[in-house]
Each structure stands twice: as C-alpha cells, then as structure tokens.
Amino acid sequence: MRRHFCKGVFGLIVACLSPVAVQAAPLVFSVPDQERVAQIESRIVALKGFSERVDAVSAQFLGTPYIANTLIGGPDTPEELVVRFDGVDCYTFVDLVRALTLSENQTGFIAALKKTRYHDGHVAYLERRHFLTDWAALTPQNARDITLTLSPQVQVTRKDLNRRADGGVYIKGLAAHPRDIAHLSPEFLTPEVAAKIRTGDVIGIYTKLDGLDVTHTGLAIWKNGVLYFRNASSLKANMKVVDTPLAAYLTGKPGFLVLRMVEAG
Incomplete structure (x- = not known):
C-alpha cells in the first residue's frame, strides 16, 4: 500500500512569536490573485x-497545481498571511475554499x-490550525466533527497530537495535546453512511501514526449520485486538484473522518 501524505502537514514552517508589541502580519497577495478572488466571488454571488x-x-480550483510549503514563516522569519491561487496543498485548498464561500468581497475574504x-x-505560526481536527477544537470553530453520527462502527482513538513515536514533536514550539480522534474504516462506507455526508463536508484521511490525526484532507462532493473526494493531490499521477470517487480513494486507507463546516465566519 502506498501511503499518501499531504506534504502540507509536514512542510509547515515554524515561526516564533515576537515578544515585542504585536503588529499586523504582512499580507502576501498578488494583484492577479486579487483579481482571481473577485472573479470567483462574482460567479457565486x-x-x-x-x-x-x-x-x-x-x-474553480480543479486542475490547480499541487504545491507544498506555500505558507511563510520560520524560526527566524515572522509569519505572513499568504494568499496564493497558482498552487495549493490539501490544507490551503480547503482554507481558501471556506474563506471564499463565506465572503462576498476581498475584505470579507481576508477576514474569513x-x-x-x-x-x-x-x-502567527503557533496559532495555525496545524491539525485538521483543530477546525472543530479551536475557536472560532470552523466545523463540527460529525464522524460519530455516521455509524455504530466508528472507533475513537486517543492521541497526543504533535508527539512523535520517538518522543519528539512535529511542530517545534507547540506542546503535545491529547485529543480523541473519531474515525471510520472504509469498509463501513455503505450507501447509508454516504447519504449522511453532504457536499462541502471536509473529509480527513485518518492515520495510525503517533501524533497525527490525518495525513490528507479534501472535500466531499456529490455528482450524479456518486460521492467524490475533491482534493489537492500530491500523487505523481495527479499533482493537482482532482475529483476521485471517495470509495475508490479510501481503498487501503486506515480510515476517514468527516467535519461539517460551520456556515458562518
């Protein structure tokens, strides 16, 4: 089995919080990308x-190239708010989609x-939602974890997020923290379970690795009666945002979880 990791999970870059007065973070947002926001907003108004x-x-992101490590920040580099449409990873893809969905103009998009x-x-780097389940655990809540409502077969695993098996951490400066991760084995993705998943729900691919909740994420999309997984794929055969039938994608994976976006910023 080839394990598919969203490189954004491991490629996020550490930034230190400044001890001096807090200043607005720089905004990395090119003119072409500002125009792209306006175009997308006009199409969904x-x-x-x-x-x-x-x-x-x-x-609007289908076919967008997969590019890892697009966010800016590091041990000696302040965090910057990066907006890029020329390439996304699995996390920045769902970030951008949610922000655009909730907004009507550029100002609202940046705030969202x-x-x-x-x-x-x-x-700030240490305030990033580094783990998908941070969407439900941290304020403001981006989503509700609905995994437990899908099936009696859902399992719950207690994990110390950010704590590697060797005792180290994935994110320098971020304390390990315990969290119960609900997940369902792919074999239990029956038609009845699939019917409980809506277009726009966030799908996380569960991992058995210590210290992590998921290794990849994307969106549930219903098309012609088939449930698809719309995701920024780092697989060599794709390297772009694609739609893949969710059942097929989950083959050989240890499990999945489902978050339902909160419909407010």
Missing part, C-alpha cells in the same frame, strides 16, 4: 445554499481566511 457555494468555489487558518484569527 447568486448562489445562496452553503453546499452549492462550496461546490462552485472548489470547482484569517479565522479559518488561525486560532482566533491571530496570524
């Missing part, structure tokens, strides 16, 4: 349903992106 908006926004990507909207 008439759409009112949340799932419909997520579908329409995320479809801050709250989506960072705990309490504070742009």
Whole structure:
C-alpha cells in the first residue's frame, strides 16, 4: 500500500512569536490573485445554499497545481498571511475554499481566511490550525466533527497530537495535546453512511501514526449520485486538484473522518 501524505502537514514552517508589541502580519497577495478572488466571488454571488457555494468555489480550483510549503514563516522569519491561487496543498485548498464561500468581497475574504487558518484569527505560526481536527477544537470553530453520527462502527482513538513515536514533536514550539480522534474504516462506507455526508463536508484521511490525526484532507462532493473526494493531490499521477470517487480513494486507507463546516465566519 502506498501511503499518501499531504506534504502540507509536514512542510509547515515554524515561526516564533515576537515578544515585542504585536503588529499586523504582512499580507502576501498578488494583484492577479486579487483579481482571481473577485472573479470567483462574482460567479457565486447568486448562489445562496452553503453546499452549492462550496461546490462552485472548489470547482474553480480543479486542475490547480499541487504545491507544498506555500505558507511563510520560520524560526527566524515572522509569519505572513499568504494568499496564493497558482498552487495549493490539501490544507490551503480547503482554507481558501471556506474563506471564499463565506465572503462576498476581498475584505470579507481576508477576514474569513484569517479565522479559518488561525486560532482566533491571530496570524502567527503557533496559532495555525496545524491539525485538521483543530477546525472543530479551536475557536472560532470552523466545523463540527460529525464522524460519530455516521455509524455504530466508528472507533475513537486517543492521541497526543504533535508527539512523535520517538518522543519528539512535529511542530517545534507547540506542546503535545491529547485529543480523541473519531474515525471510520472504509469498509463501513455503505450507501447509508454516504447519504449522511453532504457536499462541502471536509473529509480527513485518518492515520495510525503517533501524533497525527490525518495525513490528507479534501472535500466531499456529490455528482450524479456518486460521492467524490475533491482534493489537492500530491500523487505523481495527479499533482493537482482532482475529483476521485471517495470509495475508490479510501481503498487501503486506515480510515476517514468527516467535519461539517460551520456556515458562518
């Protein structure tokens, strides 16, 4: 089995919090990308349903190249708020989609992106939502974890997130913290379970690795009665945002979890 890791999970770069007065983080947002936001917003302005908006926004990313490590920050480099549409990883893809879905203009998009990507909207590396389940655990809440409602077969595993098997950490400066991770084995993705998943729900690919909740993430999209997994794929055969039938994608994977986005910024 080839294990598919979203490189964004491991490629996030450490930034230290400054002990001096807090200043607004620099914004990395090119003119072409600002124009792209305006184009996408104009295409969804008439759409009112949340799932419909997520579908329409995320479809604009189909074919977008997969690029890891697009966010800026490091031990000696302040965190910057990065907006890029020329390439995404699995995390920045869902970040951007949620922020665009919730906004109507550039100002609203930036505000929504801050709250989506960072705990309490504070742009700093240690405030990033490094783990997918941070979407449900940290404020403002991006989503609710609905995995436990899917099936009696859901399992719950207690993990010390950020703690490697060797005792080290994935994210320097971030304390390990215990969290119960609900997940369902792919064999239990029956038609009845699939029917409980909506277009726009966030799908996480569960991992058995110590210290991590998922190794990849994307969006659930229903098309013609088939449930697809829309994701920024780092597989060599793809290296772009693609749609793959969820059942096929989950073959050989240890499990999956489902988060339902909160329909407010």
